Amino acid sequence: MSTTPTTSTDAALTAGVPTPPRRPGDRIFSGAATAAGIGILVLLAGVAIFLLQEAWPAIKAAPEDIPGGTGLVDFIAPLAFGTVLGAVIAIVLAVPMAVAVALFITDYAPRRIANTLSYVIDLLAAVPSIVYGLWGIAVLGPAALGIQTWLADHLGFLPFFAGPVSTTGRTMLVVGVVLAVMILPIITAVTREVFARTPRIHREGALALGATRWEMIRMTVLPFGRSAVISASMLGLGRALGETMAVAIILSVSGVVTFNLISSTNPSTIAANIALDFPESSGLDVNALIASGLALFAITLVVNMAARAVITRNEDASR
Amino acid sequence: MSALDLTATPPRASLVRGSLPSWGPRGLTIGAAIVALGLIAATDVNAALVLVSAVVLCGVGLYAWSRAVEGARTATDRGVTFLVSSAFALAIAPLVSLLYTVVSRGFARFDYQFFTESSRNVVGAGGGASHAILGTLVITGVATLASVPIGILAAVYLQEYGHGRLKRSITFFVDVMTGIPSIVAGLFAYALFALFLGPGIRLGVIGAVALSVLMIPIVVRATEEMLKIVPNHLREASYALGVPKWRTVVKVVLPTALGGIISGVMLAIARVMGETAPLLITTGAFSSVNLNPVDGRMQNLAVFAFNQYKNPGVQREPYFDRAWAAALTLIVLVMTLSLVARLIQRRFGTETR
Numbered sequence: 001m002s003t004t005p006t007t008s009t010d011a012a013l014t015a016g017v018p019t020p021p022r023r024p025g026d027r028i029f030s031g032a033a034t035a036a037g038i039g040i041l042v043l044l045a046g047v048a049i050f051l052l053q054e055a056w057p058a059i060k061a062a063p064e065d066i067p068g069g070t071g072l073v074d075f076i077a078p079l080a081f082g083t084v085l086g087a088v089i090a091i092v093l094a095v096p097m098a099v100a101v102a103l104f105i106t107d108y109a110p111r112r113i114a115n116t117l118s119y120v121i122d123l124l125a126a127v128p129s130i131v132y133g134l135w136g137i138a139v140l141g142p143a144a145l146g147i148q149t150w151l152a153d154h155l156g157f158l159p160f161f162a163g164p165v166s167t168t169g170r171t172m173l174v175v176g177v178v179l180a181v182m183i184l185p186i187i188t189a190v191t192r193e194v195f196a197r198t199p200r201i202h203r204e205g206a207l208a209l210g211a212t213r214w215e216m217i218r219m220t221v222l223p224f225g226r227s228a229v230i231s232a233s234m235l236g237l238g239r240a241l242g243e244t245m246a247v248a249i250i251l252s253v254s255g256v257v258t259f260n261l262i263s264s265t266n267p268s269t270i271a272a273n274i275a276l277d278f279p280e281s282s283g284l285d286v287n288a289l290i291a292s293g294l295a296l297f298a299i300t301l302v303v304n305m306a307a308r309a310v311i312t313r314n315e316d317a318s319r
Numbered sequence: 320m321s322a323l324d325l326t327a328t329p330p331r332a333s334l335v336r337g338s339l340p341s342w343g344p345r346g347l348t349i350g351a352a353i354v355a356l357g358l359i360a361a362t363d364v365n366a367a368l369v370l371v372s373a374v375v376l377c378g379v380g381l382y383a384w385s386r387a388v389e390g391a392r393t394a395t396d397r398g399v400t401f402l403v404s405s406a407f408a409l410a411i412a413p414l415v416s417l418l419y420t421v422v423s424r425g426f427a428r429f430d431y432q433f434f435t436e437s438s439r440n441v442v443g444a445g446g447g448a449s450h451a452i453l454g455t456l457v458i459t460g461v462a463t464l465a466s467v468p469i470g471i472l473a474a475v476y477l478q479e480y481g482h483g484r485l486k487r488s489i490t491f492f493v494d495v496m497t498g499i500p501s502i503v504a505g506l507f508a509y510a511l512f513a514l515f516l517g518p519g520i521r522l523g524v525i526g527a528v529a530l531s532v533l534m535i536p537i538v539v540r541a542t543e544e545m546l547k548i549v550p551n552h553l554r555e556a557s558y559a560l561g562v563p564k565w566r567t568v569v570k571v572v573l574p575t576a577l578g579g580i581i582s583g584v585m586l587a588i589a590r591v592m593g594e595t596a597p598l599l600i601t602t603g604a605f606s607s608v609n610l611n612p613v614d615g616r617m618q619n620l621a622v623f624a625f626n627q628y629k630n631p632g633v634q635r636e637p638y639f640d641r642a643w644a645a646a647l648t649l650i651v652l653v654m655t656l657s658l659v660a661r662l663i664q665r666r667f668g669t670e671t672r
Contacts, residue, residue, distance in 0.1 A: 029565035030480050036472035037481065037489045040535060044492050047499070047507040047532065054510040100406035108403050117407075119661065124414050126657045128593020130621045131646045134628060135417045138424075146367065181413045188410075212396035235498070242500020244596035245625065271502045271596065278600040282519060293506040297499070304498030308491070 051294045058287035066288050068255075076292045078257050082172075082267030083296065086247060087240035089176025089261070090183055095233050097180070098187035105188075106195040107217060118192060125185035133249030136178040141169025141250065148173060148262045159259045166264035170252035173261040178246050183236035190235065194228035195221050227310055234307035238300045244271035270296040337388045344381055344397060351377035374405050418650075425647025428640040433648075438623075439607040444637040448645050450608040451623035455652075458523050458602065458619055459592050461612050462530035467584055469531075470538025471573075477539070478546040479568055496536040504532040505597025512601075521603035523612030526619070529597035534587045541583025545576035578667025585660035589653045595621035620645050620652075 063071035101121065105114050148171065151161040198221045206216040253268035268276075270292045278289055340346075355373035359366045378401045386394035436447035473493075477486060508529035512520050549572050557567040573580070603616035604626050624645035631638035 033476035037476040050510040104407040214396040214399040
């Protein structure tokens with residue numbers, strides 16, 4: 001069964017036919033292709049093993065040797081908190097926007113310019129994260145001062161906006177907005193494709209029954225695309241969790257754990273902390289940073305695998 | 320006379336719902352925009368606040384007007400249309416602002432000197448980023464040379480040879496690899512080399528390995544998608560002529576998908592070219608030209624921009640100018656690659672019929 005010459009033709013057709021002799025070229029080429037495939041598995045296993053190996057000294061080290069002096073968990077926990085907080089803000093802001101943008105491209109924009117519009121959104125995805133960071137600290141941070149002051153004045157009773165307002169705009173809220181801008185194109189790309197695949201007959205049926213455009217979207221497009229929105233959001237979440245440079249440049253950090261989004265003391269994130277501290281670290285500090293990287297790897301792995309599981313289930317169901 | 324009275328009686332109005340004039344929504348939006356811009360120009364109130372309230376008032380006004388004339392359902396429809404359109408405008412706003420900022424600030428140092436000189440012994444104004452540009456090209460080039468063959472071969476395996484559990488697990492783990500944070504890829508490359516060459520090692524090639532980890536899954540995904548849409552009858556025609564499988568793949572399948580594969584590879588290059596985090600921790604910073612990836616530290620554009628902005632000298636402006644010029648260079652490189660990739664995709668896209 002292993003040497004059928006084509007994977008594409010029906011197995012039943014070739015079942016009785018003697019398999020042709022395998023040429024050396026065939027063997028070499030398929031061997032190379034298989035080796036490349038296995039190489040990818042080895043590479044990923046290597047990532048896990050080498051990270052674990054380099055993190056190990058920090059894992060078994062005495063608590064007082066870890067930066068902060070109270071052990072690895074106390075070192076990573078505030079960073080993990082900051083990572084999740086920033087990513088959650090980004091997701092809360094980006095998902096409704098991304099769904100609206102995807103709907104605009106598939107259902108509202110004139111046919112002629114819809115393609116161009118999706119290119120423009122894809123360009124957002126092509127902008128390097130360092131440029132987003134520079135833009136965030138030079139433009140968005142100062143521009144958001146007024147809004148953050150307004151939030152502190154009028155919604156200051158909420159823990160998120162307790163203030164006092166940072167005067168530099170280098171806050172968790174600004175980071176969340178920049179992350180939202182960065183993951184918007186990713187979420188949009190996936191949802192747009194699925195929205196566009198909504199069966200035409202569903203759309204036209206709804207319209208024929210007298211539904212307005214919004215009612216048609218609510219009854220056909222959104223239910224069809226719901227799981228795509230969920231999985232795309234989780235892909236975006238994975239991306240926001242691992243984003244480094246924008247956070248490293250913008251955020252003014254002080255290692256606290258707080259829900260206050262607009263003050264000048266913010267929890268750092270795992271990725272930003274590695275980027276900022278790694279170049280100047282040596283000895284066990286490096287191992288501790290690699291251990292925090294391993295934690296980040298684990299978090300994003302779980303999020304991404306969950307997203308993939310949703311996508312796969314959805315594909316099976318729609319088949 | 321009486322017939323005229325009949326046509327003007329109310330029953331007709333109850334059968335046919337009224338509707339807004341065709342210029343209604345557009346006119347309202349343009350009117351609100353004019354009033355808002357006038358307010359911003361004439362007074363010194365917060366521009367963002369004026370714009371936000373103009374959009375909100377315009378939306379509410381449109382909804383109320385439509386509800387009064389056309390009823391609740393149509394009003395909701397118009398409201399959502401307004402909402403979706405303004406959300407799109409809001410999503411485009413950062414792109415416009417970002418491009419404007421980078422171009423306007425980057426232009427100050429986007430000059431001949433910036434591209435021809437390195438920043439060796441430069442304190443304050445002057446100097447350039449030739450070392451960073453060359454470093455970016457070398458590191459990305461090495462990463463591309465390593466990832467493209469592996470990526471394309473793995474995609475060929477998945478699409479042409481793979482079956483059973485090995486194929487499923489490779490597909491799954493390629494997906495998992497797509498989600499690896501770039502900083503983790505950098506840590507992996509560092510850990511790998513630190514094991515053999517000792518801690519604190521910084522080389523250009525380590526950065527290239529980190530970028531390969533990020534690049535391979537993108538190349539595999541793009542190539543696999545392209546191989547998938549190569550029609551089966553092309554393969555079968557080739558087999559029918561007695562062509563061995565490997566020559567079919569090399570001479571028929573891959574050339575058919577070539578346009579798509581090239582554009583996928585270019586998008587992957589564009590994606591990793593702007594990576595900062597993994598290079599920051601693997602290649603280190605260096606202010607002279609170094610073209611040898613296996614000897615010593617190497618600078619690249621993204622890390623250059625970061626360092627110039629994060630650690631400016633006493634006189635900050637020259638450092639910030641160089642950072643923005645580097646950002647502009649990066650954006651020009653990355654966007655050119657993306658646009659050319661799309662053109663290739665459109666011009667030489669896979670023939671599916």
